[in-house]
Ligand SMILES: Nc1ncnc2c1ncn2[C@@H]1O[C@H](COP(=O)(O)OP(=O)(O)OP(=O)(O)O)[C@@H](O)[C@H]1O
């Protein structure tokens with residue numbers, strides 16, 4: 001099988017404080033038609049890893065080592081123009097704060113169509129038909145193309161973001177906590193939708209979440225991050241049923257049972273050595 005993504009030894013530091021590693025020596029791979037979930041508590045480096053793949057790290061941050069091979073090509077060696085051509089076309093991304101990523105003064109149809117015009121040159125009737133089909137694929141009536149974002153519900157706006165991210169049928173989708181702000185029923189619908197799209201388009205998905213319920217639902221493989229490092233990775237059944245690392249065990253212990261009994265157990269960090277570094 002051709003490898004879709006290979007991150008090798010990715011290390012990210014604040015430009016002004018290079019000794020503080022925010023992401024440390026992260027390596028992972030993703031195959032077409034599979035989903036890798038990246039889990040870990042807030043601040044563990046999940047979003048920075050995703051932004052580094054897209055080459056969208058802010059200027060205050062610096063990638064000091066590592067390669068990001070997408071379909072064999074090292075994205076870290078590309079210039080802005082080459083990267084613009086890949087973003088949105090071959091790699092789609094749903095950002096962590098999707099509600100703020102839509103432009104309030106443009107119709108959702110226009111916003112979905114934009115990348116189709118830029119990347120594929122679609123215009124006029126062909127563009128309209130493709131936008132209508134994308135809206136329907138994400139479960140929104142095509143007639144809503146003329147609506148503005150604030151005329152849609154939160155769940156519908158999230159679906160619009162998904163339609164935008166998959167418009168050009170990218171080989172890979174990076175989804176950074178795409179359902180965190182949604183209620184559980186809408187979340188379940190969106191996860192099902194993403195899973196169907198993955199299968200139908202043989203798309204590889206890098207899915208960031210802190211929710212093990214979501215992991216159990218959609219992951220093929222899991223990567224667990226703690227303080228910028230990967231502490232455990234493997235197939236989903238292995239990581240969920242036989243977690244090896246104390247942090248993974250602790251995270252899983254915090255997942256509530258159906259009756260909520262296990263909820264809100266504080267994580268015991270006794271396994272971390274004196275430097276605050278995982279043992
Ligand atoms: N521009 C920046 N300058 C300095 N530090 C930053 C910057 N952006 C992020 N960080 C730090 O990098 C670390 C990792 O951030 P990141 O956004 O990747 O976390 P995360 O795992 O996505 O967390 P969350 O689950 O809350 O989204 C955090 O400690 C954060 O404070």
Ligand SMILES: [Mg+2]
Nearest residue numbers: 046047048096
């Ligand atoms: Mg994040």
